[in-house]
Amino acid sequence: MERAEKNQRESCQIKDLIVDFKVIGWSEWIVYPLSFNAYQCDGKCPLPVVQDYDPTNHAVLQSLMRIYDRDSTTRPCCVPTKLKPLSMLYYEKDMIVVRHHEDMVVDRCGCR
16 A cells, blocks of 8 residues: 555545444434434544644644644544534424424534
8 A cells, every 4th residue: 555545545534424323312302313324533633734624723733733743742633523403303301392402413514
């Protein structure tokens, strides 16, 4: 495997995270969905971090400090930078309700 291909595979990116409500013990009160892809962010942030990764100014400085003084700090972290809501149908006080829950599904990852 070429180095560029390996770096691309290990770089900060969005990956699947299937949440199954039965597995976490919530299937008795959640009607729909029974499972969904919440996604997750995984991988390394490049040094120096570039604008493609939607970094904060702090992350840019942190990545530069990491280059020039390795022991001074850790790499910026690969985290969700944009999230989407999820609509759910579930039981609440013996009634079935539909609610839209904010920040449930990762839409974009970046370095912070």
